[in-house]
Amino acid sequence: MNNDIQSVLVSEKELDEIVTGIADKISEDYRGKRLLLVCILKGAVVFMGDLMKKIKIPVEIDFMKVSSYGNATVTSGSVNILLDLHRKDLADTDILIVEDIIDSGKTLSYLVEYLLLKGARSVKTATMLDKPSRREVDFTPDYCGKTIPDEFVVGYGLDFAEKYRALPYIGILKPEVYEK
Ligand code: IMP
Ligand code: MG
Secondary structure, three states, rough: OOOOEEEEEHHHHHHEEEEEEEEHHHHOOOOOOEEEEEEEOOOHOOOHEEEEHHHOOOEEEEEEEOOOOOOOOOOOOOEEEEEOOOOOOOOOOEEEEEEEEOOOHHHHHHHHHHHHHHOOOEEEEEEEOHHHHHOOOOOOOOOEEEEOOOOEEEOOOOEEEOOOOOOOOOEEEOOOHOOO
16 A cells, blocks of 8 residues: 555445446436536546446546645635536537535536536536535535545545545545645
């Protein structure tokens, strides 16, 4: 295990089982629809890659990037769109936003509204992790891998200061790593 990790919160095996379960539900729920998966860069990229392989109906994919925490472990509050969708007509498109983790809820509640305003027929959300104890705005994801306590976690796409994204499991970072 990586030396900066205190403990493993979600193992590779558990991640695989979670993704399979979510993909099966999505395949059922979106049968016959035009599904567009929108990955929120960069944190959701690993979840997105695994999820799209396991969904059994045709999907299209796209990417958005929003402002992140930078190097801090607390939320900055405002949401800036750094990379947007460039699709002309979303009227016959059902969007599923794919996210790594929900913390305050601000990112996803903003993006759902934003994509509905852009004309998408429906906008739902899938997140690997949820920290409900951190919520600042009321928000409930449609698909959620695992609810976790208020710990700063890394791996499976999630970073601290751009590090640890490639770890194949989700781990709790040793506090001394971000406190120094
Ligand atoms: P929200 O708008 O506060 O819900 O922000 C969610 C975003 O915060 C996620 O997409 C992550 O980029 C980041 N984030 C929140 N908690 C963690 C964590 O424990 N580790 C790494 N990134 C986190
Ligand atoms: Mg993110």
